[in-house]
Amino acid sequence: MEQLMADLKVQIIEALNLKHLKPEDIGDDQPLFIEGLGLDSIDALELIVLLQQKHNTKIANAQDGPKIFKSVRSIAEYVRANQAAA
Amino acid sequence: MKLYINSVGIISPSLQASGEWQLPRVDENYLTCIEPDYTQWIQPQQLRRMSRIMKMGTTAALMAVKTGASKPDAIIAGTAYGCLEDTATFLTKIIELNEEALNPTPFMQSTHNTIAAQIALLQNCQGYNQTYVHGAFSFEHALLDAGMLLTDTPAQTILTGGVDELTKAGHAIHSRFNKYRKQNTPYLISPAGDGTWAGEGAAFFMLSGANESTVAIADVHTFMASSSEQAFQQLDNFLKQNQLDTDAIDFLLTGKNGDQKNDLFYDQLIDVRFSDQAFGAYKHLCGEYSTSTAFATALAYTILKHQTVPVSVLNGSLNTPIKTLLIYNTYGPHHSLILLTV
Numbered sequence: 001m002e003q004l005m006a007d008l009k010v011q012i013i014e015a016l017n018l019k020h021l022k023p024e025d026i027g028d029d030q031p032l033f034i035e036g037l038g039l040d041s042i043d044a045l046e047l048i049v050l051l052q053q054k055h056n057t058k059i060a061n062a063q064d065g066p067k068i069f070k071s072v073r074s075i076a077e078y079v080r081a082n083q084a085a086a
Numbered sequence: 087m088k089l090y091i092n093s094v095g096i097i098s099p100s101l102q103a104s105g106e107w108q109l110p111r112v113d114e115n116y117l118t119c120i121e122p123d124y125t126q127w128i129q130p131q132q133l134r135r136m137s138r139i140m141k142m143g144t145t146a147a148l149m150a151v152k153t154g155a156s157k158p159d160a161i162i163a164g165t166a167y168g169c170l171e172d173t174a175t176f177l178t179k180i181i182e183l184n185e186e187a188l189n190p191t192p193f194m195q196s197t198h199n200t201i202a203a204q205i206a207l208l209q210n211c212q213g214y215n216q217t218y219v220h221g222a223f224s225f226e227h228a229l230l231d232a233g234m235l236l237t238d239t240p241a242q243t244i245l246t247g248g249v250d251e252l253t254k255a256g257h258a259i260h261s262r263f264n265k266y267r268k269q270n271t272p273y274l275i276s277p278a279g280d281g282t283w284a285g286e287g288a289a290f291f292m293l294s295g296a297n298e299s300t301v302a303i304a305d306v307h308t309f310m311a312s313s314s315e316q317a318f319q320q321l322d323n324f325l326k327q328n329q330l331d332t333d334a335i336d337f338l339l340t341g342k343n344g345d346q347k348n349d350l351f352y353d354q355l356i357d358v359r360f361s362d363q364a365f366g367a368y369k370h371l372c373g374e375y376s377t378s379t380a381f382a383t384a385l386a387y388t389i390l391k392h393q394t395v396p397v398s399v400l401n402g403s404l405n406t407p408i409k410t411l412l413i414y415n416t417y418g419p420h421h422s423l424i425l426l427t428v
Contacts, residue, residue, distance in 0.1 A: 015189075017134040038131060045190040052187040 004076045012072070015050045016043050028073045033066075044069060051075070057082045087237045088427075089229065089293040089303040095149025095247075096384045097121060097142045098287040100371040103149045105388055107396065110371055115267040116252055116284035117373035128208070135191055136204070137172045139251035139288075143201035144208065146288035147245055151209065158245035158292065160214035161202050162231050164224030165249050166376030167256065168198030168217075174255040201249060211245075222417035223308045224248060225377040226424065230306050232293050240295025247290030248380025252373070257284055265374070267344075274344035274370035276401075282343040285373015289380035291387075300428050301390045303383070304328060307423040314354050317421050321359065321414075324423050332359045336408040337395065339382055341415030342367040343374045351416060366399040379422055382413045390428040 009023035012032075016039065030036045033044070047069055051057040057079050059065060068078045096103050099110040099117035110117045119142060124133055127145045136144065143163070151158060175192040194200070199217040206215050214235065218227040225248030232246045260266065267281040274283055293303070307324045311317040325331055338360050340352045356365055372381040389395050390411055395404055413424040 019134065020130055042135070042190060042194070049187050049189050053183070 001076060001080065004079060005072050008072050008075055008079075011050055011054055012047070015046050026072060029071045032069055032071060036071075047075070051079065055079045055083070087233050087240075087295060089233055089236060089246075090295070090297060090299045091301045091303065091387050092243065092292040092294055092299050093150050093153035094289065094291055094384050094387050095146040095151070095153065096287070096289040096381070097146045097149075098289070098372050098381050098384075099285060101381070101385060101388070103146070103153075105392075110373075112270075112272075112283060114270060115281065116257060117286070117371075118252060119286055119288070132208070135195075137169055137192075137195055139169050139171065139249060140195060140201055140204055142251065142286075142288040143247070143249040143290075144204050146249070147201075147205045147247060147290040148208065150245060150247070150290040150292050153292075156243050156292075157209060158211055158213070159239075159242040160216075160232075160235055160244045161205050161209075161211055162214070162216045162218070162228045162235075162244060162246045163199070163202040163205075163249065164218045164220070164226070164228035164247070164377055164380070165198055165201065166219065166221050166224050167250055168219065169195050169200050170251055170253045170256050172196045172200075174253060205245065209245075222376045222415075222420040223422060225380045225383075226306050226308045226422045229303060229424070230308075233303075233306065236293065236295035242295065244293045245290055246293050247288065248377030249288035249290075250286055250375045250377045252284055252286035252375070260284065265345075275342050275349075275367050278342075278344050278346040278349045280345065282345045282348070282369065282374045285369070285375045285378060287372050287375065287378070287381045289384040291383065301387050302427055303424060304427045305423075305425045309421050310419045311421050312419060314351060314358075317351070317416075318355070318359060320421065321355075321423065324425075328425060330410065330425075332363065335360065335363050335410050335412045337389065337404065337411045338363050338365040339386055339389075339399070339411060339413045340365060340367050341369060341378065341382070341413075341417070343369040348416065352414075355414065364395075364400065364402060364404040366395060366401050368399060371398065374417075376417065379413060379415050379424060382415065383424060383426070386411050386413055386424070386426045390426055 173196040
């Protein structure tokens with residue numbers, strides 16, 4: 001789980017071009033949208049694509065998005081659960 | 087209808103927005119822009135999503151707005167290829183990912199009007215917003231549209247510009263047509279050779295119909311010509327419409343690009359119509375690209391404003407004052423004339 005979260009932080013920085021951040025600047029439970037990292041709806045689309053491309057994980061229900069993308073930990077948990085179910 | 091140039095913003099391989107010049111760096115057979123620190127102009131949060139041409143175009147526009155007295159009422163851009171890098175990224179991803187899970191950002195920004203739209207968002211400009219994608223006439227047609235808008239409402243201020251970027255994929259495709267020099271040469275124009283240098287740039291102008299500045303674009307004309315005679319006839323008609331003859335042109339700024347096949351026309355033009363006039367060239371300072379006349383217009387603005395022609399631009403001697411300047415550019419069969427006065 002720790003390794004997955006570390007990988008996700010690197011991938012998020014690269015995918016969203018957050019050059020001013022280092023992986024250690026992103027807290028495991030830090031909110032990603034609005035407050036926290038201040039990501040927006042286009043970033044949400046980029047994150048969906050990232051999960052598909054890098055983790056072979058699809059968001060089955062769009063309404064689950066806010067819960068899944070709440071933090072790096074919630075994304076990692078979703079990826080782990082989804083991969084476990086696959 | 088005269089378009090008074092209130093201010094200029096430019097990002098180019100040589101001429102800087104401050105009016106200073108830097109020696110362009112030639113890599114093999116192309117010139118690339120000297121880019122400013124974009125964080126001085128755009129918030130990092132907005133900057134991170136922008137491609138290079140968006141940064142160049144938007145920042146050049148913001149430079150023009152900052153220098154000008156007022157915010158724009160309308161935004162008109164000209165670009166031949168638009169956001170080429172994002173287009174190439176998007177198309178490549180379609181192939182690589184088998185048309186699935188495509189990144190949204192390059193897709194959204196692959197359209198030609200992204201730059202004018204981004205400027206409008208940053209300026210909170212909800213007025214007229216247009217992008218002309220007409221090959222080598224893109225910038226000229228943006229100017230013509232600005233002229234029509236200002237004829238209706240002269241008090242408006244219109245942000246108008248031309249922008250195109252040089253990308254690896256674009257350069258490779260154009261190279262297939264043998265457009266560019268195959269050997270490194272320190273000089274482009276003199277002597278001419280086979281092929282030219284590729285280039286890029288962004289230049290934006292705050293234009294107004296009211297007399298706020300002394301430098302103005304007096305007229306713009308575009309036409310296709312398959313022979314020198316046809317082109318000369320168009321030139322004569324253009325000058326006649328402006329109650330001018332060739333003797334009244336104090337400085338001719340040509341689009342010579344160093345390709346001897348192309349420059350033969352300009353040699354004829356100077357011999358036949360402008361043998362007694364001062365003339366020069368500009369493409370060794372920005373390279374050849376579809377909206378290079380935006381760079382030429384920025385250069386013409388500095389020439390008329392400061393009443394001096396840079397040594398690297400001038401060919402022969404110059405008589406001052408320079409009151410009337412004509413930009414003559416050809417790009418294949420495309421010919422364009424931009425007349426500036428002071």
